[in-house]
Amino acid sequence: QVTLVESGGGSVQAGESLTLSCLVSTYTRPFNCMGWFRQILGKEREAVAVISTGGGATYYADSVKGRFTISQDNAKTTVYLQMSNLAPEDTAMYYCAAAFMYPRCAEMSDAYNYWGQGTQVTVSS
Numbered sequence: 001q002v003t004l005v006e007s008g009g010g011s012v013q014a015g016e017s018l019t020l021s022c023l024v025s026t027y028t029r030p031f032n033c034m035g036w037f038r039q040i041l042g043k044e045r046e047a048v049a050v051i052s053t054g055g056g057a058t059y060y061a062d063s064v065k066g067r068f069t070i071s072q073d074n075a076k077t078t079v080y081l082q083m084s085n086l087a088p089e090d091t092a093m094y095y096c097a098a099a100f101m102y103p104r105c106a107e108m109s110d111a112y113n114y115w116g117q118g119t120q121v122t123v124s125s
Helices: none
Strands: 003-007 010-013 018-025 033-039 046-052 058-060 068-072 078-083 092-099 119-124
Touching (some): 003 092, 018 033, 018 092, 018 119, 033 068, 033 078
Parallel strands (some): 010 119
Antiparallel strands (some): 033 046, 033 092, 068 078
């Protein structure tokens, strides 16, 4: 059984920071691809950041480059999304996702088959 549990969402003012956490529980080997996605009601889910847990390679959406950082703990059981200089357009439900993918970690949401329940991030101006 695999579970992904996000935490750390909340309501902040523009310019402030938040760090999201995703605790991954699995009875198999650690996933080699982990990602953070976000979705606004009525819109498609979009990739925010992806990390290759083995090599550490990362992907960031253009809209968050320089502001968001994805990272993992040494045990590869928790993935973080550090978000700084938040803006109202960052308001969304944020989801953690996991998959086994080779040779690289994709940023398309349909490539991920394990998802958390989501955590809401609201940024007010």
